Amino acid sequence: MLQPVSSTLRRAVQNARFSAASTPTRALGLLLTYAVPHGCFLSTASTPRKMYGSTRLLRPMSSAGVQHGVRGRRAKRTVKNLDPNYLDFSDFIDLHGPNEVSVKFGTFSGRLFYHLPFIPFPEGSKGFLYLHKRLGLPAGAGEIRFRVVDTGSAFHSAADLFASGKDLLDHAGHRPWRIHMLQLYTTRTYDPIRRLLRSQGLIGESQDRDAEQRVSAVTLENIGRSDILDTISDTFVVQLPISTLRLAFIHDEYIVPPFIVSQQIHWRDKHQPGTIEGSKALWRLYKGEVYDASPSHQELTSLQYAHPDNSFSFFSGFAVVRFELKKVMRTKEFHNVKDDDVVLVLRILELLDPLGPDGVPFNLSHGGELAQREALGRCWSMSLDRARDSGIITPSSLKILEDLYLGDSASPDTADKMSPS
Known part of the structure; x- marks a missing residue:
């Protein structure tokens, strides 16, 4: 340990x-x-x-x-x-x-x-x-x-x-x-x-x-214990896999209090060094853990952050994510859609703990990858109708996402770009 x-x-x-x-x-x-x-x-x-x-x-x-x-x-x-x-x-x-x-x-x-x-x-x-x-x-x-x-x-x-x-x-x-x-x-x-x-x-x-x-x-x-998006295009940090994604939204029209946006969101890496490409490649779950150790350990002396109970904790498996719009085709990854449907997706932009517990790094593609459902190989998505009904999307927030990811001014490499909050 x-x-x-x-x-x-x-x-x-x-x-x-x-x-x-x-x-x-x-x-x-x-x-x-x-x-x-x-x-x-x-x-x-x-x-x-x-x-x-x-x-x-x-x-x-x-x-x-x-x-x-x-x-x-x-x-x-x-x-x-x-x-x-x-x-x-x-x-x-x-x-x-x-x-x-x-x-x-x-x-x-x-x-x-x-x-x-x-x-x-x-x-x-x-x-x-x-x-x-x-x-x-x-x-x-x-x-x-x-x-x-x-x-x-x-x-x-x-x-x-x-x-x-x-x-x-x-x-x-x-x-x-x-x-x-x-x-x-x-x-x-x-x-x-x-x-x-x-x-x-x-x-x-x-x-x-x-x-x-x-x-x-x-x-x-x-409300202070919830992730709050000041605008729909903001990034936020989650620890994967996340069993319950709970968010609050501030829209031009109104404030949406914290609610469960989704459950069971994962990301698995299929591009590990030394594995066989294609169907025989192994999936590795990007998984968060909490490490605890005694502050008396010599290696930790100058770096330790001791809790009142004298334990020492660091968290792993965190990722930076954001909502995007994506036009999709009916595939294995998006099985419950029609061709050319526009859906809400969750993109993983950065792995904050890329080195796995086994010492092998996780490999996130340039520009990020889409978060996945619990079912192997399927991407997380939500229909625009459901997103409107739940309050994730309003007319003002939909326009923000459309301009960023679907409009004429949207850059083809939008997913590759990152900036600070």
Whole structure:
């Protein structure tokens, strides 16, 4: 058991994961210094891009940082600004501490949680809370993120320090830690954050009223524990195989609360080195596992993230996916369709844990492959009628997908492109 843990850790440190805002690895006490990214594209979709980087440990704060008034934020944890365009060194805070971190937003106090139940923010969680939002999205979209910065380097401005940082990853290590905007309207704990956003003009009065009306029309209990698509073309991360795919959608027309989109979604690799091509090639199931080991293991000393019960966990089998439209023919892969039907499919864009437990890498085709049903060799798909009835697709979201994958402006290599969320 210890050997798989070690290989997982090495891969976690060597591979960069997410976002133009970039993030720390699953070894959450580390920062990554990234080189020039590749494999990204422009569209309404927001997908991850591959990056390469080297690791360096967080160092104690330099005297330059102290001179700028950074020291002392750990104790007070006061946030007066969430606009990344107007940061000051006084906005710097340290979130590492107890399970529940108390932060003062403006004149009101609120609590922040890294992960429930009872996982504290990791060491090195020093940086800036900020509003991450893309233009043109409906009311209720967006999220609060935490930008981790290197306090061992001198910067002339808080903006430069922020730009050099990486977004904190969640406890599983594959997506940014966040408080979604919908949580600000459904969880009293986050009222102070919403008030600060309004006072800064980051949420306009009409936008705030629109979001309140949209949220009041649906039941959004435990919305923070769900994957939320701000737009239908966004990417999201799942651990395969997934027995129950549960998602929430923000459309121009309305918000769709979390519901079960599908069950039993898999992906199998049939292109392993050394196997016979064709019908005799072996299928290998891309499967997620959880590795646990004692933090006392010497190889893990500098990288460990200990839970309160002193266990150590890393997750595998994660993949980056997104919804697409595809015109299909009736084949073995799409057996329950008519020729030239347009269906909703789920494309796997990247395997975040490509090395299998046996040490043999999984091989995802260039541009990604379609997710599969439980039945061997069949692709997952959903008719447009069913997608409309369930709320996955509305007129506005259908147009987004049609423009991306079926319209005259759709590029023939759309499936090959990836960009960060």
